[in-house]
Structure formats: structure tokens, C-alpha cells
Amino acid sequence: MEKSHDKRFSGTDFSITCQRYLNMKHTPQRILSIDIGGSGIKASLLDPEGNILVDYRKTSTPVPANPEQIILAIKTLVADFPDFDAISAGFPGYVREGIVHTAPNLDNESWKLTDLSEILSHELGKPAKVVNDADLQGMGVVHGKGLEMMMTLGTGFGTAILLDGILLPHLELSHLPATKSKDFDQYIGEKALQEIGERKWNKRMERVLHIFKTVINYDALYISGGNAKRLTVPLDDNVKIVSNREGIRGGARLWKQA
Numbered sequence: 262m263e264k265s266h267d268k269r270f271s272g273t274d275f276s277i278t279c280q281r282y283l284n285m286k287h288t289p290q291r292i293l294s295i296d297i298g299g300s301g302i303k304a305s306l307l308d309p310e311g312n313i314l315v316d317y318r319k320t321s322t323p324v325p326a327n328p329e330q331i332i333l334a335i336k337t338l339v340a341d342f343p344d345f346d347a348i349s350a351g352f353p354g355y356v357r358e359g360i361v362h363t364a365p366n367l368d369n370e371s372w373k374l375t376d377l378s379e380i381l382s383h384e385l386g387k388p389a390k391v392v393n394d395a396d397l398q399g400m401g402v403v404h405g406k407g408l409e410m411m412m413t414l415g416t417g418f419g420t421a422i423l424l425d426g427i428l429l430p431h432l433e434l435s436h437l438p439a440t441k442s443k444d445f446d447q448y449i450g451e452k453a454l455q456e457i458g459e460r461k462w463n464k465r466m467e468r469v470l471h472i473f474k475t476v477i478n479y480d481a482l483y484i485s486g487g488n489a490k491r492l493t494v495p496l497d498d499n500v501k502i503v504s505n506r507e508g509i510r511g512g513a514r515l516w517k518q519a
């Protein structure tokens with residue numbers, strides 16, 4: 262299936278979307294920022310500086326979590342939002358130029374090569390940019406100095422790395438092997454937490470934090486996601502727990518980058 266003519270979302274006129282995008286000479290003033298997760302989808306409205314204009318609304322991630330269902334859930338979630346002029350979305354998988362390549366914690370197969378930025382533009386009528394969810398969160402929380410790392414602890418394990426505020430994209434560090442049979446995503450994701458309980462999960466987290474500290478040598482590490490609050494391991498001074506609310510502000514940064 263040709264990406265820009267995805268029949269599941271018929272009527273897409275990609276040229277109109279592109280034109281709208283090219284016509285956007287100024288930084289958008291009201292950005293709809295969407296965080297698509299394995300268990301929930303959140304949306305808020307931001308100003309160009311990332312200040313929250315409309316607080317965080319949330320809905321459950323539909324099952325099956327395929328493109329049709331997710332788009333429907335997003336449309337319902339933002340139906341009564343005030344006007345916005347651009348869209349940013351964080352997606353839980355490998356995304357390149359708005360096109361989804363993997364979605365390990367969603368209905369993976371159905372997402373392959375889905376042009377999510379084009380579909381969101383078409384369905385919501387505004388230009389859209391889509392990046393990995395941890396990348397978007399990272400852009401929301403980093404200070405822009407040195408090597409900063411973001412980790413998200415939710416349904417999956419997300420990572421992002423930024424150097425002086427510039428994102429190093431497409432890193433899927435959570436799919437490095439953690440044991441003979443598990444990658445880091447499986448080792449400390451939500452499913453593992455449910456299976457082994459908080460005490461053992463924290464033991465694993467201690468190991469994971471030690472590995473990434475040794476390998477990445479970051480200046481600062483930020484940790485967010487629903488399971489960040491379950492961490493009981495002692496954290497170094499350069500490690501900070503941050504909220505998803507802070508992370509979603511990365512949607513504004515996305516439109517500031519050239």
C-alpha cells in the first residue's frame with residue numbers, strides 16, 4: 262500500500278496538508294500535543310513556549326490498538342478542545358519522518374509503515390509532526406546542556422538522548438538485550454512488573470540504571486512514566502523523576518526545531 266494513499270483513511274489529500282505546512286510561516290501559537298501510550302492516550306494544548314493552555318485529558322488506549330482505533334480515540338478525546346493550529350504526537354515505537362516502523366506495545370503489525378503524521382493532519386485538519394514518545398518527553402524536560410537522557414517507565418521502556426538540547430533520533434535502546442531471552446523493554450516493562458512484583462522489579466531497575474549510567478555517561482537523567490513512582494532504588498544527584506505533564510510540553514519544542 263502506498264503510504265500517502267492509505268485506503269483506511271480515504272480522501273486524504275496530502276498536497277493540501279503539505280501546502281498548509283509550507284504556508285505556516287510563523288511558529289504555531291496553539292499546539293495540540295498528544296502522547297500515545299500503551300495504556301492511555303493523553304492530550305493537552307500548549308503555547309509556543311510549552312506552557313499548558315488546556316490541561317491534560319486522558320483516555321484509555323483502545324484494544325486492538327490499531328491505527329483506526331487509535332485515531333478514533335484521539336478524535337473523540339480532542340473533539341471539544343479549543344482551536345489549535347498544529348499537532349505534535351509522541352508514539353511508542355520507532356518513527357522516522359512521521360512514519361511508524363514499529364509499535365511493540367500496540368497492535369504492532371497493523372502499524373507497519375503507517376504515515377501517522379499525514380493521517381493526523383488529514384483527520385484533524387492541521388499540520389502534524391510525530392516522533393517517538395520518549396523523544397517528545399525528552400524535548401519537554403531537558404535543560405539543553407550537555408548529554409541528557411530521558412527514560413520512560415510505562416507499558417514499555419522508552420529512552421531518548423539529547424546533546425545540548427538536540428535530539429539524537431531513532432535510538433531504540435530498550436531493545437538491546439538485557440538477558441539471554443529478554444530485551445530491556447521486556448525486562449522492566451509493565452508486563453514484567455506485573456509478573457515479578459515491585460521488589461524484584463526494583464532490583465532489575467537498579468541493574469538497568471547502573472548499566473545505562475556506565476554506558477551513556479550522561480550529565481543528567483530524567484525518568485517519567487506511570488511506573489516512575491514505583492522506584493524505590495536510591496538515585497544519584499543527577500537523576501530526577503519528572504511528570505508526564507512536564508514531558509508533554511515537548512510538543513511545543515517540536516515546532517521550534519527547524
Ligand code: BGC
Nearest residue numbers: 353354355365395417418419
Ligand atoms: C518502544 C519505544 C518506546 C517505548 C515506550 C518501546 O517498546 O520500542 O519506541 O519509546 O516502548 O513507549
